[in-house]
Amino acid sequence: MRFYSLLKIRAEALLAAGSHVIILGDLNTAHRPIDHWDAVNLECFEEDPGRKWMDGLLSSLGCQTGSHVGPFIDSYRCFQPKQEGAFTCWSAVSGARHLNYGSRLDYVLGDRTLVIDTFQDSFLLPEVMGSDHCPVGAVLSVSSVPAKECPPLCTRFLPEFAGTQLKIHRFLVRLKDPVFRHSALKLNNKTQVQMHQNKARVRSTRPRPSQAGSSRGQKNLTSYFHPSSSHPQASPNLELPSVGALMTPKTSEKEVMTKVVEGQASASEAKDEKKIRTSFWKSVLGGPLSMPLCRGHREPCVRRTVKKPGPNLGRHFYICARPQGPPTDPSSRCNFFLWSRPS
Numbered sequence: 001m002r003f004y005s006l007l008k009i010r011a012e013a014l015l016a017a018g019s020h021v022i023i024l025g026d027l028n029t030a031h032r033p034i035d036h037w038d039a040v041n042l043e044c045f046e047e048d049p050g051r052k053w054m055d056g057l058l059s060s061l062g063c064q065t066g067s068h069v070g071p072f073i074d075s076y077r078c079f080q081p082k083q084e085g086a087f088t089c090w091s092a093v094s095g096a097r098h099l100n101y102g103s104r105l106d107y108v109l110g111d112r113t114l115v116i117d118t119f120q121d122s123f124l125l126p127e128v129m130g131s132d133h134c135p136v137g138a139v140l141s142v143s144s145v146p147a148k149e150c151p152p153l154c155t156r157f158l159p160e161f162a163g164t165q166l167k168i169h170r171f172l173v174r175l176k177d178p179v180f181r182h183s184a185l186k187l188n189n190k191t192q193v194q195m196h197q198n199k200a201r202v203r204s205t206r207p208r209p210s211q212a213g214s215s216r217g218q219k220n221l222t223s224y225f226h227p228s229s230s231h232p233q234a235s236p237n238l239e240l241p242s243v244g245a246l247m248t249p250k251t252s253e254k255e256v257m258t259k260v261v262e263g264q265a266s267a268s269e270a271k272d273e274k275k276i277r278t279s280f281w282k283s284v285l286g287g288p289l290s291m292p293l294c295r296g297h298r299e300p301c302v303r304r305t306v307k308k309p310g311p312n313l314g315r316h317f318y319i320c321a322r323p324q325g326p327p328t329d330p331s332s333r334c335n336f337f338l339w340s341r342p343s
Helices: 002-016 049-057 075-079 112-118 178-205 253-285
Strands: 022-026 072-074 106-111 119-124 136-140 302-305 316-319 337-339
Antiparallel strands (some): 072 106, 316 337
């Protein structure tokens, strides 16, 4: 509400100075019941402070000259006064955009004279994805005229957008208080002493040339490796076994078949043992539980976690997996709810 108040004061001051004003963006308030998906079920919809503020800022719906209340006009409702389902914001968590279950929070507001004389159209772009809001815009029959000088609040006057590299002294503050200056001087002296001690410590730990070795040249890579004692080097006098010693007598066909059958039997026994172990661990661990079915559609639910501070913070629960929508729409989410059992 403080932002709303300051915004109105600024806009009215610009109007009083003879300028035209356009307020464009997310105002975070659905002005009329037609701009909200569930305004009927909201208590005291018209009594909301944000809506009362918009009532004072805007003229009544339509561009008629006899209905002037506020200095600005909602350009979309000026051209589309009775368009239902014209929303610009949806809950991304519940998938409400799929069924257009949202509200209109984004506006293109213009001062009355500007809207009546130059606005040709105002539109929404709900098909443009990428955010929980959609873009809004308007068409004006005006031509761009270069200004003699930029306004004082122009972005180019901000230091971070000036196009020049900032110096470090811009981020530092002068110490005017002598107490702070004295403490800063003490800290600086301590830091210098500590640095000198660290340098002396580093010098003392460095090996001297006599300790490091007589050779000052660059070492070879092989000097960092030593022969392993666990693997004895091959002796040059090692004699290889003769070919005759490696050959075995020819085995009979029966012995070969016996070995094949024994190998197949041991393989099948290993498979059976693996199956037994797998079934045992499945019976012990059980695996993840199957999702319960919602009562409205008999479909698997999704699990959610309570993130609101309170006694149920961190608890898991199940709800219908379908996107949120109007209660009268059978394809929207049903009201199924179930707490998850603690594991």
